[in-house]
Amino acid sequence: MVHAQELTKNQSLVLDVLSHTEGPLSAYSLLDQLRDKGFRAPLQVYRALDKLMEFGLVHRLESINSFVACTHGHDHKHGVIAFGICDTCGRVDEFCDAVVEERLKGWSKEHAFRLSKTTIEMRGTCASCLAA
Amino acid sequence: MVHAQELTKNQSLVLDVLSHTEGPLSAYSLLDQLRDKGFRAPLQVYRALDKLMEFGLVHRLESINSFVACTHGHDHKHGVIAFGICDTCGRVDEFCDAVVEERLKGWSKEHAFRLSKTTIEMRGTCASCLAA
DNA sequence: TCACCAATGTAATAACATCACATTACCCTA
């Protein structure tokens, strides 16, 4: 696992914005927020995001082409992660379920499928938004 | 459920290409393959895909921005669907797992999250490609 | 000093998706 001190300048800047934002951001939103820090091109953001995802500090939400800071501790070892994404307010909840993981790995084993990455995303409306 | 006879011309054309293709296609690949059928613009493809997905005849693969024809029978009632996607050959396997579905719905209930759509995609390498 | 490698900067382009508006086809019914 990588610690904050080991991050490069651009990686730190991107992680900082994500960490201080409630909800996911697109790469281009990140770029806009980092223009006054000297960011000029999408690739600067994408490169930082790639590394941060490799380190497990950031996750990509495939169904909305956006990114969130990991809500687990930095030393948390990720298994299969699932996300609950509120389409109304953008709130994202990250969680792990050992049973789900076991079932999906079971399918992979049965089918001799070498699993490299699993995406689980639930879209819907969160409790707060339902109440409102 | 909708039967093939009820599909419009554009919907039939799109489904036809998808059904006769091994593996997923992007919207623009579909467009290219349908140019000689009179297709001229992306929206023609996206509109047809939207309806076909509504009918449950086509699924979107979020992690690769592509679409596949459903491999279940037309009258199959979809629960939560999971996909195994081979990054080497493009093969896609669609399956349902009642336990996974129950666990994810359980999380939603616990968190008072109104679930509208669930995405489960496993990326990796299929048995054939591993053997080769 | 030099070779090497990781990180960065920049412009251009590719890939994916939607908006806005006009037109056509079809069904229902007055």
Next chain:
DNA sequence: TAGGGTAATGTGATGTTATTACATTGGTGA
């Protein structure tokens, strides 16, 4: 059978997301 309503279609422009290509910088170790 004319008129109104709705679904489907055609078309161009635009918006959004992601990658390619190439140049430059900065440190690390022989």
